[in-house]
Amino acid sequence: MDLITTAIARARGIDKDELAALVATGEIWRFTRGAYYTGEHPRALAVRAQIVAAVCGPTTTVCRRTAAWLWGLDVLPPGKDAHDWPVELLVPAGDRTRPRRPGCRAYEADVPPSDVTQLGGVMITTQERTALDCARFLPRLEAVAALDQFLRRQVAVEALWSRAAALAGRRNARRLRETLWLADAGAQAPSESWTRVLIVDVGLPRPRTQIPVVLPSGAEVFVDMGYQRFQVGVEYDGERYHSSSEDRAHDAWRRAQLRECGWTLVVVRKSDVLSNPADYLELLTQKLRERGWQPSERQLTLVLMRLRMLRNREARLRRYAA
Structure with missing residues (x-):
């Protein structure tokens, strides 16, 4: 060091x-x-975490988003750079030595030894405890996206449900249970998690993730999420894998093959999810109804009301930013 x-x-x-x-x-x-x-x-987050650990001593434990970053998962808010993110710490309740240094953010909590491990010389919450804290304290969309990533890391959702039961009546206990219910290890990226949660929240049926489809060419592909019964799929096109001319040509071929198999697709991009989710959700509602989904009058009214809410930027921020 x-x-x-x-x-x-x-x-x-x-x-x-x-x-x-x-x-x-x-x-x-x-x-x-x-x-x-x-x-x-x-300025690297991992370096600053090591410095904090050395300066603050063994009573502090790196936690939440910082811990997730050290575990190799990016659960920072969209657009945030790790070089600017504060080192998040758990300190014993009532500890008078609580860190008040620039670039640190401390939370008081009594952490059992079983929830702490050492990683690269830093005392850090275990993957299970980090997943639990992210699911409990992050904003709704980000919490589910973080938990999806931990589930792909083989963190046992059953263990998290057991711990959630023990936290009943405590701060954010309900949020934790909702996040656990929404979580799905099939999401391949945080953006897919966000897309899925918005679908569920608007009142549409919960989509299945990573649906296998054998194309006429004989190749097997996986639809990001959707409804096999209605053959309606939703795919998220991220900038990283869907921007080049080769990527777009492959996407066009793949989706033409899926249409031959009877599938109809709703393609979602970053701007749709972050700025105007109501558009793709309305299109998905239309596709599902065309393919045979028959919601009750009450269900449909609920969907329409929530679509209206999502078109209001302030209402959307109140729902998802906290």
């Missing part, structure tokens, strides 16, 4: 003015008063 304190610097013959000069030239980075980092990539 390339961390030095003022005392260590003084012992090496480096005075306060020399330290300030090294900071000014960018040769070292000042983490907080009396603590300096001399290695590479000082």
